[in-house]
Amino acid sequence: VFDHLVRAPEDPILGVTVAYNKDPSPVKLNLGVGAYRTEEGKPLVLNVVRRAEQMLVNDSSRVKEYLPIVGLSDFNKLSAKLILGADSPAIQENRVSTVQCLSGTGSLRVGAEFLARHYHQHTIYIPQPTWGNHPKVFGLAGLSVKTYRYYDPATRGLNFQGLLEDLGSAPSGAIVLLHACAHNPTGVDPTIHQWEQIRQLIRSKALLPFFDSAYQGFASGNLDADAESVRMFAKDGGECLVAQSYAKNMGLYGERVGALSIVCRSADVASRVESQLKLVIRPMYSNPPIHGASIVATILKDRSMYQEWTIELKAMAERIISMRQQLFDALRSRGTPGDWSHIIKQIGMFTFTGLNSKQVAFMTKEYHIYMTSDGRISMAGLSSRTVPHLADAIHAAVTR
Ligand code: PMP
Numbered sequence: 236v237f238d239h240l241v242r243a244p245e246d247p248i249l250g251v252t253v254a255y256n257k258d259p260s261p262v263k264l265n266l267g268v269g270a271y272r273t274e275e276g277k278p279l280v281l282n283v284v285r286r287a288e289q290m291l292v293n294d295s296s297r298v299k300e301y302l303p304i305v306g307l308s309d310f311n312k313l314s315a316k317l318i319l320g321a322d323s324p325a326i327q328e329n330r331v332s333t334v335q336c337l338s339g340t341g342s343l344r345v346g347a348e349f350l351a352r353h354y355h356q357h358t359i360y361i362p363q364p365t366w367g368n369h370p371k372v373f374g375l376a377g378l379s380v381k382t383y384r385y386y387d388p389a390t391r392g393l394n395f396q397g398l399l400e401d402l403g404s405a406p407s408g409a410i411v412l413l414h415a416c417a418h419n420p421t422g423v424d425p426t427i428h429q430w431e432q433i434r435q436l437i438r439s440k441a442l443l444p445f446f447d448s449a450y451q452g453f454a455s456g457n458l459d460a461d462a463e464s465v466r467m468f469a470k471d472g473g474e475c476l477v478a479q480s481y482a483k484n485m486g487l488y489g490e491r492v493g494a495l496s497i498v499c500r501s502a503d504v505a506s507r508v509e510s511q512l513k514l515v516i517r518p519m520y521s522n523p524p525i526h527g528a529s530i531v532a533t534i535l536k537d538r539s540m541y542q543e544w545t546i547e548l549k550a551m552a553e554r555i556i557s558m559r560q561q562l563f564d565a566l567r568s569r570g571t572p573g574d575w576s577h578i579i580k581q582i583g584m585f586t587f588t589g590l591n592s593k594q595v596a597f598m599t600k601e602y603h604i605y606m607t608s609d610g611r612i613s614m615a616g617l618s619s620r621t622v623p624h625l626a627d628a629i630h631a632a633v634t635r
Contacts, residue, residue: 247367248607255605263603264621266612269419269584270488271551274618279551281486283543287533291526302522304513306335306494310528313535314494318415318448318462318479319469329502332509334495334516335523338488339449339480340368342495346445346476347376348515349497349508354443356408360401362386364609366419366447369412378410386421391577391589393423399436407441415448415477416461417583420611424454424582430464434471444468445476452484454583456552458545469498481531483584484548490527551615555584558617562586565626572633585611594632602628 245253251267273279291297305311311333315326325331336342351357359378361369362385370380383405384397402411413433418424425433437444446465452458468475474497481492495512499505516522534540563578578586590598590610598604604625606612617625 251605251607254599258603258605260603262624264605264616264624266604266606266616266625268616269483269613271483271486271555271584271615272618274554274620276616276618276621279486281544281547283534283540283547284485284487284530286543287530287540290533291529297529299525302335302525302528304516304522305333305509306523307525307528307532309536310335310492310532311494313532314479315496317458317535318451318465318477318496319498320459320462320466323466323469324472325469325498330499330505332497332499332505332512334509334512335528336478336493336495336516337520337523338482338491338493339447339478340372340493341491341523342478342480342493343369343372343445343447344376345512345515345519346478346495346497347373347378348519349512350410350443350445350476351377352515353511354410356406356410356443358406359410359412359445360405360442361412362398362414362418364420365412365414366449369447373412381405381409383411385418386423386587388589391423391587392580393425393429395425395429399432402433402436402442403440405440405442408443410443410445411437412445412447413464415446415451415465416463417450417454417585419449419583420585420607420609421587422577422581422583422585423587425464427463430467434467437468438471438473443474443476445478447478449478449480450483450583451479452545452548453552453555456549456556458484458548472500474498474500481527485531485534485544486551487527487530490530491524492527492531555614558614558622559586561619561622562614562617562626565622566629569626569630571626571630584613584615586614587611588629590629590632594635597632597635598628601631604628 255265315333360383363382383401384394387394451461454461477496479494482488566575588610592608
C-alpha cells in the first residue's frame with residue numbers, strides 16, 4: 236500500500252550531518268549542526284548537569300510515574316522565572332501559564348496549535364530569513380504563514396526600516412514571531428532601542444508577539460541580558476507567548492526539555508488558558524518526559540548549582556565569541572577580499588557568512604567543509620585548530 240511513495244528529501248539542516256558522516260576525509264569539518272562542541276570538537280555535557288543527574292540517581296525516593304499533562308510543576312515555575320525575571324510583575328500577579336513541552340520545537344508547536352484553535356487571527360509573520368522549521372511548525376498547526384523583512388544582505392545587518400514597514404502593514408491582531416536573541420540563521424539582533432520601537436509598534440497595532448527563546452545565555456553569556464527583549468514585552472501588561480529551549484544553554488539537546496509560557500492579562504484568564512493547553516497536549520503526546528525537566532529543576536532551584544551553570548554557560552558563549560575573532564583575524568591575515576566585520580558583529584551560535592550556495596558547494600567539495608547552503612556556519616563547531624582550514628576554504632571560494 237505504500238508503493239506509490241516517493242523518497243522525501245533530507246531535512247536541509249539535519250541533512251548536512253548525514254552528508255558529513257558519509258565523507259571519509261580526515262580533514263572534514265561539520266559546521267552545519269547547531270550544537271556546541273569543545274575545542275577538541277567533542278559534544279559537551281556540563282559538569283553541573285552530570286552533578287544533577289547523579290543526585291537524581293542517588294535519590295531512591297524518585298520514581299518513574301507519569302508527569303501531569305502540563306509537566307513538572309517546579310520546572311514550569313522556574314522556567315517562567317528564568318525568562319521573565321524573578322521580579323516579573325506578570326509572575327507575581329499569577330498571569331503566566333507555563334507548560335513543559337518537548338524542547339523549543341515542541342513548545343512552538345503547542346503554542347501554534349493553541350493559537351490556531353483559540354485565537355481569532357490565524358496569520359503569523361515570521362522573519363525573512365528564519366530557522367527553517369518555523370514555517371513548517373506554524374503552517375502544519377493551521378496558521379497562515381507570512382514573512383516580514385529582517386535581514387539586509389547589503390549591510391549584513393538588520394533591515395529595520397523594512398521590518399517596521401512590514402509589521403506596520405500587518406493586519407491588526409496578527410501574530411509576530413520574534414527570536415528573543417541570537418537570531419538564527421543571521422546572528423543579527425535588534426538593539427535595545429530598536430526593540431523598544433518594535434514593542435511600541437506591536438502594541439499600537441495589537442499584534443500578538445510570540446518569542447522563540449532558543450539561546451538564552453548562549454548569546455552574550457548573560458541570562459538576563461539575553462532575555463531583555465522578552466521582558467520588555469512581558470512588563471508592559473500586554474499578552475505574549477514564549478517558547479523556551481534548554482537544548483543549547485544546558486546542553487540538553489536530546490533530552491528535549493522546553494517550556495511554553497503564555498503571559499495573560501489576568502490570573503483568571505491564565506488559568507483558563509492552561510486548561511485549554513491541556514486539551515491541546517493530551518492527544519499529541521499525553522504528558523512530557525520526566526528526566527530532563529528534573530535535571531533543569533534541580534539546577535535552577537539550587538543557588539550553588541545555578542551559579543555553577545552560569546559559569547559554564549559563560550565559558551561556552553565566550554569560546555564562540557573567541558572563534559568569531561579568530562576567524563575574522565585569519566581572513567584578514569590572508570587578505571581575503573571583502574568586509575568580514577559581520578563575523579565579529581553577529582551574535583550567537585551562527586555566522587551568516589554571505590557565501591552563496593555555489594561557494595558553499597565548492598567548499599564542501601574541495602575542503603570537506605559542511606554547512607547549510609545559505610552560507611550559515613556554526614561557530615560552535617569551530618576550534619583554534621580548524622579555523623585556518625575554514626579561512627583557507629573561504630579565501631579560495633571568494634577568490635576563485
Ligand atoms: N528555535 C530556533 C531559532 C532554533 O535555532 C532551534 C534549534 N536549532 C529551535 C527553535 C528548537 O530547538 P529544540 O527543539 O532542539 O529546542
